[in-house]
Amino acid sequence: MTNNNTRPNIIIVALDSLRADHLGCYGYHLNTSPEMDALGQESVVFDAAFAAGIPTMPSFTTLLTGLHPYRTGIVSHIGQRRLAEHVQTLPELARERGYVTVGIDNLVVQGEGRGSWFARGYDHYSGYLYRPFGDQDARLTDRALDYIEEYTDAPLFLFLHLWSPHTPYGPQPPNDTRFYEPGSAPYDMAEVRKLQPDYYESFVNDMKLAHPEDYAYLVAQYDGEIAQADAQVGRIVRALKQRGAWDDSVLLVLSDHGECFGEGGFHFDHHGLYDAVTRIAMLMRLPGRGPGRCGALVSTEDIFPTLTAVADLPAPPYPLTGTSLLPLLDGKTAETRPYVVSAESTRQASLALRTLEHKLVLPFTEDSTGAPLPDFYGRPRDPAPLLFDLRADPDEEHDIADDASDKLAELMGMLHTWRMEMAEATGEPDPIQAQGLSLSFDRFMERLLARR
Numbered sequence: 503m504t505n506n507n508t509r510p511n512i513i514i515v516a517l518d519s520l521r522a523d524h525l526g527c528y529g530y531h532l533n534t535s536p537e538m539d540a541l542g543q544e545s546v547v548f549d550a551a552f553a554a555g556i557p558t559m560p561s562f563t564t565l566l567t568g569l570h571p572y573r574t575g576i577v578s579h580i581g582q583r584r585l586a587e588h589v590q591t592l593p594e595l596a597r598e599r600g601y602v603t604v605g606i607d608n609l610v611v612q613g614e615g616r617g618s619w620f621a622r623g624y625d626h627y628s629g630y631l632y633r634p635f636g637d638q639d640a641r642l643t644d645r646a647l648d649y650i651e652e653y654t655d656a657p658l659f660l661f662l663h664l665w666s667p668h669t670p671y672g673p674q675p676p677n678d679t680r681f682y683e684p685g686s687a688p689y690d691m692a693e694v695r696k697l698q699p700d701y702y703e704s705f706v707n708d709m710k711l712a713h714p715e716d717y718a719y720l721v722a723q724y725d726g727e728i729a730q731a732d733a734q735v736g737r738i739v740r741a742l743k744q745r746g747a748w749d750d751s752v753l754l755v756l757s758d759h760g761e762c763f764g765e766g767g768f769h770f771d772h773h774g775l776y777d778a779v780t781r782i783a784m785l786m787r788l789p790g791r792g793p794g795r796c797g798a799l800v801s802t803e804d805i806f807p808t809l810t811a812v813a814d815l816p817a818p819p820y821p822l823t824g825t826s827l828l829p830l831l832d833g834k835t836a837e838t839r840p841y842v843v844s845a846e847s848t849r850q851a852s853l854a855l856r857t858l859e860h861k862l863v864l865p866f867t868e869d870s871t872g873a874p875l876p877d878f879y880g881r882p883r884d885p886a887p888l889l890f891d892l893r894a895d896p897d898e899e900h901d902i903a904d905d906a907s908d909k910l911a912e913l914m915g916m917l918h919t920w921r922m923e924m925a926e927a928t929g930e931p932d933p934i935q936a937q938g939l940s941l942s943f944d945r946f947m948e949r950l951l952a953r954r
């Protein structure tokens with residue numbers, strides 16, 4: 503696959519719901535990720551990369567457009583809004599410049615028809631239905647390897663979206679027991695179920711676990727799924743090397759968002775704008791550029807302009823909200839964005855503004871018609887903003903909004919200014935307030951119970 507073209511292959515492997523701090527290269531104490539750890543030695547590992555929107559559809563729309571969800575209007579998963587036709591996606595730009603473009607992804611197929619733009623720009627869009635409890639990741643990676651073998655003349659753009667380690671957790675043996683440390687978790691499943699019995703009974707029972715009463719067993723299943731997906735990353739790396747394509751390939755391995763294990767009172771899902779959810783794993787291997795770690799604040803908005811710069815693809819005829827990371831990676835600047843704004847409006851609605859030191863979380867309690875926007879569990883929300891000092895409290899357990907009113911006012915002012923800029927750029931009202939929740943607790947429970 504060594505191509506004679508001056509443009510590098512662009513290979514993106516996206517692992518759904520992968521929490522950065524459950525990988526060895528991000529300091530995890532278990533050996534869940536030997537392949538990604540090895541890849542990290544050849545890549546830039548981003549320590550402070552954040553999703554501009556969660557969960558999957560907002561996060562990946564931003565990845566593929568370089569635009570914040572507040573610019574595209576794609577602020578929720580399987581919401582009503584479609585991506586505007588004039589917005590260009592990364593595979594569209596790549597195909598225009600001679601790339602063979604391949605997407606192996608399920609967002610069009612499984613998203614109730616609402617993710618149609620995820621198929622744009624591909625010569626080959628290989629859709630699939632997510633099937634947990636099997637070896638689907640391996641079969642999807644087989645498809646990717648076929649394309650890596652087949653295309654020898656044109657540069658290849660490949661987007662491979664694997665759903666491990668998303669729920670339901672169900673790794674294949676031996677990965678189901680490899681990371682199990684009985685009784686090691688700080689939560690009692692009986693207490694977790696009490697939080698919302700209908701929800702957790704259905705949700706956890708769906709997974710048909712060997713030890714459903716041990717929280718540590720559930721985390722071990724999640725870790726086992728990471729190990730399964732990690733092995734597939736290793737297969738991609740080896741295939742590129744064996745085919746002599748490594749020196750011509752950009753390889754980006756990243757997650758769309760993380761997963762909660764108790765943060766915000768949420769378990770085994772990915773909502774709320776805590777770092778457990780908004781911080782992503784991100785390894786970028788660039789030919790001709792050395793490996794290293796990057797502690798600068800980075801948003802998923804910045805990936806599109808970085809990759810278009812690396813591949814010399816034309817910029818779209820409108821301003822992006824992201825900026826290229828190349829000057830940072832080349833040491834030409836140490837400056838980075840002052841903050842990342844993250845949005846959610848799928849199971850509950852919030853905005854967060856995160857700097858390196860602080861996080862402000864602004865709950866949305868009603869939509870533009872005045873209808874209530876409940877929380878993840880269907881309860882009324884407290885409208886009071888939350889403030890966390892991330893240096894002293896990296897787990898975001900202590901809200902200091904009442905004690906740090908100056909800092910709160912400063913960050914609220916920054917967020918207000920940002921929202922005004924977004925509204926001015928789009929000429930539209932706040933998209934979260936205009937659209938409401940795409941998957942409220944009641945609707946989610948209907949879907950969950952209908953599956954049984």
Ligand SMILES: [Zn+2]
Nearest residue numbers: 518519558758
């Ligand atoms: Zn996802």
